[in-house]
Amino acid sequence: MSNNTTDTVSLSLCESKSKQTTLGREFAFTGIGVFSGTEVGFTAIPSPENTGIVFKCDDVLIPAQIEFVEEVPNRTKLKKNGKSVQVVEHLLSALYGLGVDNALIDVNSDEIPILDASARDYINAILDVGIVEQNAYATELVVKKPLGIEEDNTSIWLMPDINPRITYFLEHQHPKIGGMSDSLLLNHDNYRDFIGQARTFVTHEEARILIKNNILGTDDESLAIVVEENGPNHELRSPKEFVYHKMLDMIGDISLAHGNIRGHLIGIRSGHFMNRKMARLIEENIKHLK
Numbered sequence: 001m002s003n004n005t006t007d008t009v010s011l012s013l014c015e016s017k018s019k020q021t022t023l024g025r026e027f028a029f030t031g032i033g034v035f036s037g038t039e040v041g042f043t044a045i046p047s048p049e050n051t052g053i054v055f056k057c058d059d060v061l062i063p064a065q066i067e068f069v070e071e072v073p074n075r076t077k078l079k080k081n082g083k084s085v086q087v088v089e090h091l092l093s094a095l096y097g098l099g100v101d102n103a104l105i106d107v108n109s110d111e112i113p114i115l116d117a118s119a120r121d122y123i124n125a126i127l128d129v130g131i132v133e134q135n136a137y138a139t140e141l142v143v144k145k146p147l148g149i150e151e152d153n154t155s156i157w158l159m160p161d162i163n164p165r166i167t168y169f170l171e172h173q174h175p176k177i178g179g180m181s182d183s184l185l186l187n188h189d190n191y192r193d194f195i196g197q198a199r200t201f202v203t204h205e206e207a208r209i210l211i212k213n214n215i216l217g218t219d220d221e222s223l224a225i226v227v228e229e230n231g232p233n234h235e236l237r238s239p240k241e242f243v244y245h246k247m248l249d250m251i252g253d254i255s256l257a258h259g260n261i262r263g264h265l266i267g268i269r270s271g272h273f274m275n276r277k278m279a280r281l282i283e284e285n286i287k288h289l290k
């Protein structure tokens with residue numbers, strides 16, 4: 001059962017006090033695509049103001065917007081005119097989390113490399129090339145009244161708040177994951193130090209099913225945190241790394257609707273599917289403001 005609170009929502013778009021930004025110079029990555037199992041890569045290139053984040057797949061430009069999402073499980077995929085790129089959420093999350101408004105992502109395949117399954121390498125690259133202020137002002141989406149979706153045992157909400165904030169409640173049946181939560185101001189420092197460092201996690205049983213069904217293109221368990229009977233196969237970077245990775249994904253997916261949200265984003269047992277439903281709900285509400 002789904003309950004969308006569209007009738008009680010009040011959002012406003014306003015000019016931010018901050019100017020738009022882009023990258024100081026380009027950077028590139030290559031690595032394994034966890035779904036293709038092959039080497040993939042991209043180059044991130046500075047982009048003019050008011051262009052947003054755009055993926056270049058051969059001669060097709062795919063804006064990082066919710067209308068171009070193709071629904072697939074376990075990751076986020078964009079598609080336009082027969083071209084597609086998947087596993088975009090970690091890179092999008094890093095760009096949003098550090099406040100990069102405009103960039104062109106020129107890909108050489110249909111997948112973004114998984115790297116260490118977090119946004120850490122992207123963060124380091126963005127900080128290394130620098131973030132350049134542009135002339136035009138950014139826009140803010142200000143949450144005036146609650147906006148939320150409830151479905152089965154999960155929900156995701158945007159609530160009014162004077163500052164951007166993110167909260168996540170995790171409940172997992174695996175005893176080595178269990179239940180945990182955290183709430184952070186969504187600023188560049190917290191993104192860099194906590195959220196962006198957090199890696200994808202999966203139980204050993206879930207990983208075996210994905211490999212058996214040919215969903216994953218590799219069985220290299222070093223590419224993510226695999227939680228086995230005795231615990232994770234990697235030492236955790238934080239006691240709440242699982243929660244922080246859920247926040248990381250949520251930020252990347254929600255950025256497909258609108259950047260610079262001033263409000264409190266709350267996820268309760270939500271994942272990619274619910275994140276994208278929220279992005280669509282935000283976009284529907286934004287259309288009424290234009």
